[in-house]
Amino acid sequence: MKILLSVFFALVTVSVACAKPTLTVYAPDYFTSEWGPGPKIKQEFEKICDCDLLYISGDLMPRLMIEGKRTKADVVIGLNTDVTFKARKLGIFEAHKQDTSSLSIPIKWNDKIFLPFDWSHTAFIYDNTKLKNPPQSFDELLNSKDDIKIIIQDPRTSISGLALVLWVKSIYGSKSEEAFTKLASKVLTVTKGWSESYGMFTQGEADMVLSYTTSPAYHIIAENDKSKSAAIFSEGHYFFTELAAMTNSSKEPKLAKEFMSFILSDTFQRMIPTGNWSFPSNLARDKLPEEFINLPMPQKVLFYTEEDAQKYRDIVIQEWLTAFQK
Amino acid sequence: MANSFSKIRPTFFGGVLVVSFLVVITVGTLIAVVCRIEGFSGLTWNEWTAIRFTFFQSFVSAAISVLLAIPVSRAFFRQDFIGRNILITLLGAPFILPVIVAILGLILVFGSKGILSQLMGFSAFSIYGVHGVILAHVFFNLPLATRLLLQGWNSISSEQFRLGQSLSFSPLNFFMHLELPMLCRVVPGVFLIIFLICTTSFAVALTLGGGPKATTVELAIYQAFRFDFNLSRVAILSVIQLLMCGLIAVLSIWIAFPAHYEGGLDRVRPIATTGKILDFIFIACAAIFLILPLAMILIRGSGSLFLLPQSVMFSALRSILVSLAATGLATVMTLYLASLIVYYSKAYEIFGYLPIAASPLVLGTGLYIIFYNFIDPGKMALPSAIVINAIMCIPFSLRIITPAFKDLEDSFGRLADSLNLIGWSRFRWLIWPRLKGPIGFSAGLSAALSMGDLGVIVLFSNPNHSTLPMEIYRLMTAYRMDEAFGAALLLLVLSISLFWIFDKGGRKNAIT
Numbered sequence: 001m002k003i004l005l006s007v008f009f010a011l012v013t014v015s016v017a018c019a020k021p022t023l024t025v026y027a028p029d030y031f032t033s034e035w036g037p038g039p040k041i042k043q044e045f046e047k048i049c050d051c052d053l054l055y056i057s058g059d060l061m062p063r064l065m066i067e068g069k070r071t072k073a074d075v076v077i078g079l080n081t082d083v084t085f086k087a088r089k090l091g092i093f094e095a096h097k098q099d100t101s102s103l104s105i106p107i108k109w110n111d112k113i114f115l116p117f118d119w120s121h122t123a124f125i126y127d128n129t130k131l132k133n134p135p136q137s138f139d140e141l142l143n144s145k146d147d148i149k150i151i152i153q154d155p156r157t158s159i160s161g162l163a164l165v166l167w168v169k170s171i172y173g174s175k176s177e178e179a180f181t182k183l184a185s186k187v188l189t190v191t192k193g194w195s196e197s198y199g200m201f202t203q204g205e206a207d208m209v210l211s212y213t214t215s216p217a218y219h220i221i222a223e224n225d226k227s228k229s230a231a232i233f234s235e236g237h238y239f240f241t242e243l244a245a246m247t248n249s250s251k252e253p254k255l256a257k258e259f260m261s262f263i264l265s266d267t268f269q270r271m272i273p274t275g276n277w278s279f280p281s282n283l284a285r286d287k288l289p290e291e292f293i294n295l296p297m298p299q300k301v302l303f304y305t306e307e308d309a310q311k312y313r314d315i316v317i318q319e320w321l322t323a324f325q326k
Numbered sequence: 327m328a329n330s331f332s333k334i335r336p337t338f339f340g341g342v343l344v345v346s347f348l349v350v351i352t353v354g355t356l357i358a359v360v361c362r363i364e365g366f367s368g369l370t371w372n373e374w375t376a377i378r379f380t381f382f383q384s385f386v387s388a389a390i391s392v393l394l395a396i397p398v399s400r401a402f403f404r405q406d407f408i409g410r411n412i413l414i415t416l417l418g419a420p421f422i423l424p425v426i427v428a429i430l431g432l433i434l435v436f437g438s439k440g441i442l443s444q445l446m447g448f449s450a451f452s453i454y455g456v457h458g459v460i461l462a463h464v465f466f467n468l469p470l471a472t473r474l475l476l477q478g479w480n481s482i483s484s485e486q487f488r489l490g491q492s493l494s495f496s497p498l499n500f501f502m503h504l505e506l507p508m509l510c511r512v513v514p515g516v517f518l519i520i521f522l523i524c525t526t527s528f529a530v531a532l533t534l535g536g537g538p539k540a541t542t543v544e545l546a547i548y549q550a551f552r553f554d555f556n557l558s559r560v561a562i563l564s565v566i567q568l569l570m571c572g573l574i575a576v577l578s579i580w581i582a583f584p585a586h587y588e589g590g591l592d593r594v595r596p597i598a599t600t601g602k603i604l605d606f607i608f609i610a611c612a613a614i615f616l617i618l619p620l621a622m623i624l625i626r627g628s629g630s631l632f633l634l635p636q637s638v639m640f641s642a643l644r645s646i647l648v649s650l651a652a653t654g655l656a657t658v659m660t661l662y663l664a665s666l667i668v669y670y671s672k673a674y675e676i677f678g679y680l681p682i683a684a685s686p687l688v689l690g691t692g693l694y695i696i697f698y699n700f701i702d703p704g705k706m707a708l709p710s711a712i713v714i715n716a717i718m719c720i721p722f723s724l725r726i727i728t729p730a731f732k733d734l735e736d737s738f739g740r741l742a743d744s745l746n747l748i749g750w751s752r753f754r755w756l757i758w759p760r761l762k763g764p765i766g767f768s769a770g771l772s773a774a775l776s777m778g779d780l781g782v783i784v785l786f787s788n789p790n791h792s793t794l795p796m797e798i799y800r801l802m803t804a805y806r807m808d809e810a811f812g813a814a815l816l817l818l819v820l821s822i823s824l825f826w827i828f829d830k831g832g833r834k835n836a837i838t
Contacts, residue, residue: 033800062551066694188454189533190532192529195799195803196533203434321372325539
């Protein structure tokens, strides 16, 4: 068994070693999986770069923190603004040098290091065949007399859970703890990650689940199921974007830069809606799939810069904990 | 057994090698993490709450699992009926399910829209809360406790029962003279192992506990690692977890009552005639409780089982290979460690429990820090999965193999010594034939556990070398819940089959 394995790994090593230059991209597991956008992106990029794109998947931040300046990554894709403060402090990234003045995202973007490739908002998803009158605002949800049960993710272990508590903070400011107390009475349970929550919701366990405004698009396009909708709140929704950056230790800086501009190309951007189930960051609205154009969208977008997100996260997680442990 | 010291020296070296390996892997990885620490600070209030909750829920879950397992295993021991062996195999299944699947299975039965609330109509009952955590942990661990205790009952030789019968023992006499000493010997170890399993649970505890009230130390470790990337917190919390587990381990080994039964002649044991109805009630209740959630996964997943993409099949194959390699490694390591315990000192047992007390996250991180400089971690994905799965199985295998090994040496050791039966021939002619049953069972359990484990691989994962549990998570993150259930069913079937093959293989022509 072990011999077989080592032969196998040796073969892999050899086959990698004799090939063209390799661009190493660190990405989250969902991104590189067969059902994520990764494989297609690799295929399209390899057509134009005369190189091999190698994904290394797994938890990005812990890995980057361990590796620091010795990282083997040329490009890192899949970070978000709630963690970029720490990532930037590592000092391992290089300016992307792309033009971000005309991105198709709802906020102004002038970060020199991190480049957004997709976006969405946090939102509660509900089944419109069962919940006829969904709340129209966060306030209405918190104060509703109906017995609405929600499943959310833990902000201590999940990036979407963290986005939720920041969302609440951005709406309620100094009154956020009170809001959490009201929210706690609506919450059926809290899960470690998004998958557990969403799995429980699709089993019919709860009325609403914390997810993204773009989630219904999956059900409409892939399953032809129009019963899932995002509840749009009048206070606005927290903006969620995923980012890419190139490292300054890269041995293939030219390829890395090429990949950064590929991210903003139409080829890449067109793969995002149905590959990552989110809005692409640089694609004209008329090039989106029709289902995405028709998705109900919030009027107002709430967003914390990475400094603010960093400043608030510990405070707001503590408020959340206190309220939920009552 | 000091007199056999010279004769079994290779065994001693092998055992010490295993012990050092375990120490390096568990404590060494912790040290690797500690070396990256930049500063220390005391425990926060939140962490104290987590420690208290972890201790409380583990203690209660372990106690209930063991208490319930006593009548259930006794019933299985006393009664013989058609399908008994299949039922025993099936009852082992909850223990080997991947966490996320087990949660969904439990929710399909006990959740607010589960079949229980639909059948009985009591929507007032909610699974979420401390009782939910305990319910889930009993669901996972009752089968393990039952199997381990069943082994205990089987260790009482049939001659002793016959002797009791000829002395007109009443059921109470049987209990006091034969069964109670066995329980005193076996129960502390079973309690310990379940306590340890429950301490490191966290996704189950959080989800079914209804939120942050049910925060365990492992969750705090995960948070410190993934979210804050604060290695000093990770290290402090892991040390606390190790200490907590160590305390219970020392206690349970110290309490365990050394009972010894003379070896019998392996005659058929008499079937009990009294208390038959009660026995069947216990068996039926346990079977319904344990099998219902599995049945729900079967119903939910069977629709998409045959529509699974090819890549899922490949990952299943990969999982089987990882699992077989891990099983082999675990079995060899356990046998060496068990010989060390049996021939030299009981104290070595503590090393066998190190792996469950250690946080898988710390293990993974430590290995990553150690290996990062030398090897591409992507290539380490499968080998490290094999090694980590193997050492994670050792506590269970050890629990299964050591008592039987001890009995065997107590009964036949002197005879074997006088025949100068040492080394390989002692293994071939004495140990293997009589330990086949426990070895088969422990190998089955290891195989199934290694199939279902996600395997620490957050840092070592490689997109092209995924295992089946990873594919299930990936399907779920890609919204494909139906296929995820299909894949979960596949995993369930494969795990049970592997378990059954080893367990059955061990029992074939086996003496115990």
